[in-house]
Amino acid sequence: MNNKLFFYIFxxxxxxxxxxxxxxxxxxxxxxxxxxxxxxxxxGLLVGGILYTKxxxxxxxxxxxxxxxxxxASELNxxxxxxxxLEEVFVDALPIVNKQIASSRNITETEISNLSxxxxxxxxxxxxxxxxxxAGGGDLVGDLLESxxxxxxxxxxxxxxxxxxxxxxxxxxxxxxxxxxxxxxxAKEVRDIADNINLLSLNAAIEAARAGExxxxxxxxxxxxxxxxxxSSDAGNRISKTTESITSxxxxxxxxxxxxxxxxxDSITASEGYIDKVLSDIENTLNTFKSQTDALSxxxxxxxxxxxxVITALQFQDRVTQMLEHAEHNLDDIKDMLESHKPINLKDRxxxxxxxxxxxxxxxxxxxxxxxxxxxxxxxxxxxNVAANEATEEDDLTFF
Amino acid sequence: xxxxxxxxxxxxxxxQVVGLTLKGAGFxxxxxxxxxxxxxxxxxxxxxxxxTDVNMPNMxxxxxxxxxxxxxxxxxxxxxxLTTEASDEKKQAxxxxxxxxxxxxxxxxxxxxxxxxxxILP
Numbered sequence: 001m002n003n004k005l006f007f008y009i010f011x012x013x014x015x016x017x018x019x020x021x022x023x024x025x026x027x028x029x030x031x032x033x034x035x036x037x038x039x040x041x042x043x044g045l046l047v048g049g050i051l052y053t054k055x056x057x058x059x060x061x062x063x064x065x066x067x068x069x070x071x072x073a074s075e076l077n078x079x080x081x082x083x084x085x086l087e088e089v090f091v092d093a094l095p096i097v098n099k100q101i102a103s104s105r106n107i108t109e110t111e112i113s114n115l116s117x118x119x120x121x122x123x124x125x126x127x128x129x130x131x132x133x134x135a136g137g138g139d140l141v142g143d144l145l146e147s148x149x150x151x152x153x154x155x156x157x158x159x160x161x162x163x164x165x166x167x168x169x170x171x172x173x174x175x176x177x178x179x180x181x182x183x184x185x186x187a188k189e190v191r192d193i194a195d196n197i198n199l200l201s202l203n204a205a206i207e208a209a210r211a212g213e214x215x216x217x218x219x220x221x222x223x224x225x226x227x228x229x230x231x232s233s234d235a236g237n238r239i240s241k242t243t244e245s246i247t248s249x250x251x252x253x254x255x256x257x258x259x260x261x262x263x264x265x266d267s268i269t270a271s272e273g274y275i276d277k278v279l280s281d282i283e284n285t286l287n288t289f290k291s292q293t294d295a296l297s298x299x300x301x302x303x304x305x306x307x308x309x310v311i312t313a314l315q316f317q318d319r320v321t322q323m324l325e326h327a328e329h330n331l332d333d334i335k336d337m338l339e340s341h342k343p344i345n346l347k348d349r350x351x352x353x354x355x356x357x358x359x360x361x362x363x364x365x366x367x368x369x370x371x372x373x374x375x376x377x378x379x380x381x382x383x384x385n386v387a388a389n390e391a392t393e394e395d396d397l398t399f400f
Numbered sequence: 401x402x403x404x405x406x407x408x409x410x411x412x413x414x415x416q417v418v419g420l421t422l423k424g425a426g427f428x429x430x431x432x433x434x435x436x437x438x439x440x441x442x443x444x445x446x447x448x449x450x451x452t453d454v455n456m457p458n459m460x461x462x463x464x465x466x467x468x469x470x471x472x473x474x475x476x477x478x479x480x481x482l483t484t485e486a487s488d489e490k491k492q493a494x495x496x497x498x499x500x501x502x503x504x505x506x507x508x509x510x511x512x513x514x515x516x517x518x519x520i521l522p
Contacts, residue, residue, distance in 0.1 A: 109413065116416035123420055307424075308509040311417045315506030318411045319484055322455070368455060368485045397511055398502040399518070400495040 007052035011044030080346050087338050094335040098328050105324040112317040119314070123307055130300045145279075145286050152275045159268045166264065170257050177250045184243040191236035194229045201226030323372055330363045403520055406442070408432040408452040408464060409482070414505070418451065418482070421509040422516070435459025435467070444473050448520050454483035454490065462490075465497040478519040482507065 019037035022028070028036070201222045208219035341353055360380055367373050376382070405427050407418045419429045430447065432438035434456040450468060452461035459467075461481055468474045480501040481494045491502050501515050 109411065113412040113416065116413045116420070120416055120420045123424065127424065308421075311421060311509050312506050314413055314417050318409075318414050318505060321411065322484055368483075370486065396504045396507070397515055398491060399515075400500055400502070 003055065004052055007048040007055070008045055009048075011046075011048035011051075012041045013044070015040030015042070015044030084346070087342065090338050091335055091342070094331050094338075098331050098335075101324050101328050101331075105321050105328075108317060109321055112314060116314055119307075119310060126300070126303055126307075130297070142286075142290075145283055148282055149279055152279060156268065156272050156275060159271065163261070163264055163268060166257075166261060170254065170261065173250060173254060173257070177247060177254065180243050180247045180250065184240055184247070187236045187239035187243060189236075190239065191233050194231075194233035194236060197229035197232065198226055201229055319369060319371070322368060326366045326368075326372060329366055333362065334359065402426055402428045403448040404428040404430060404446060405449045405451060405516065405520075406430045406432060406438060406447045407482075408435065408438040408450070408456070408461065410434055410453065410456045414453070414482075418512070421512055425513050425516070427516070435461065435464035438464055439467060442468065442471070442474065447474075447477060449516060450474070450477060450479040451482050451516075452479065454481055454485050454494070462493050462497045462499075465494070465499050469498040480515060480519060482512075 016037065019033065019040045022036050022040075023033035204222035204225065205219055208215035208222055211218065337354070337359070341349060344353070360376075364373065364376050367376065405422055407415055407422070407429060408431075409415050409418070410433055415431050415433075419431065422429050430441060430445070432441050435452070436458045438450070438452065439459075450465075452464055454461040461483065465479050465481075468477070468479065478500045479498060480503060481491075481499050482503050482505060483490075484505045485491075486504045494502055500519055503512060503515055
């Protein structure tokens with residue numbers, strides 16, 4: 001209110017004084033002086049009003065600016081405390097995240113390692129089983145079959161040789177039988193000769209008797225010859241009887257031998273049939289066993305293929321481990337950077353301390369696998385060295 | 401007599417699956433967890449092939465190949481890198497160190513065995 005009065009009274013007073021001064025110093029009429037007075041006072045009031053209005057506007061603006069500055073300072077303080085809190089969060093939280101990643105990585109590695117070990121033991125067992133199956137099957141089956149055939153057919157051959165030998169003996173006995181008939185003939189001839197001698201001795205005895213005393217000596221001789229003829233005849237009879245007995249025995253033996261020979265041949269033929277049957281059964285069994293072994297071998301090949309697949313799959317743990325390690329190190333780098341900023345006063349910090357592009361670029365430097373770069377680029381929208389790190393199937397193995 | 405191969409990798413699971421593949425093919429296998437461990441275990445031991453990872457703690461695979469090649473006993477021993485790294489730049493570094501082959505993980509066992517049979521002289 002005082003300001004307002006000042007702004008209205010001061011210019012109007014100046015106008016009044018200037019009107020009086022003009023009236024006193026100049027020779028003007030009262031009417032003119034009154035007009036000048038009214039004009040100057042009115043002008044003073046008008047100027048005062050304008051100045052007051054301006055002053056009011058400036059004051060209001062100044063007040064608003066002051067309020068804005070106060071609010072901005074408050075916001076700045078809030079932002080600074082937020083940044084500090086954010087920094088604390090990163091510095092405190094990153095090691096925890098890192099610890100969790102490292103722990104997960106270690107657990108995975110340990111378990112995969114145990115799994116690999118068990119898998120190696122299983123594979124060794126399978127290999128041993130496979131080896132034993134192969135040792136028990138394959139050519140050994142054929143060898144066993146051939147060996148058995150050879151032995152058993154050898155037995156049959158021996159039996160046939162024995163049978164032939166027996167046939168030869170029978171043939172010899174039959175020849176011997178024909179010899180006994182000759183013996184019987186010879187015995188008959190002996191008897192006939194004895195009869196003729198006996199007849200001669202009788203004639204000699206008759207002639208001796210007719211000769212009288214001179215023929216007495218001759219009669220003795222004739223008598224002795226007759227006894228000799230009788231003895232020879234007896235011998236011929238005994239030979240015939242013995243020969244007859246031998247012939248009878250040989251005939252009986254031949255009959256029995258021929259019968260047993262037929263039975264023997266039948267037995268050998270039957271044995272051959274049995275042996276062939278047994279060999280056929282063995283062959284069938286061994287072939288079945290061999291086909292099962294072959295099937296197992298084929299199964300083992302499939303198992304080997306599966307083992308190779310598992311070996312390849314198990315290696316992805318190594319890739320995952322490396323990706324986690326790189327993530328850990330990248331988080332460590334961010335934590336270290338934030339910790340290095342902590343001693344710097346807030347008012348001295350600026351955006352140059354934290355260049356996001358540099359941080360992201362340094363993260364990419366650590367990658368070794370295409371997947372990491374692809375993941376990185378999918379977030380950043382960049383294309384850092386992907387082509388240089390991408391390995392094709394053909395690039396998997398390189399010889400220098 | 402079985403040929404001996406040394407496998408160097410900081411990953412236990414990789415050592416096991418490589419060992420499994422090689423032992424299954426009739427090779428003897430020696431394990432090492434990094435370059436330092438490998439050099440310590442070599443110590444004049446006769447090996448026919450060295451297979452090593454690239455990124456390992458203490459001593460990386462490329463340094464291991466360089467160091468092993470300096471030793472008279474291993475000057476002519478074939479060495480192969482087995483790694484997830486696939487960049488030409490790294491491969492050239494391996495070649496310059498003295499490696500004869502580079503196989504990217506994960507490997508197919510038949511491919512590993514093919515590489516091994518090509519590198520090991522009969």
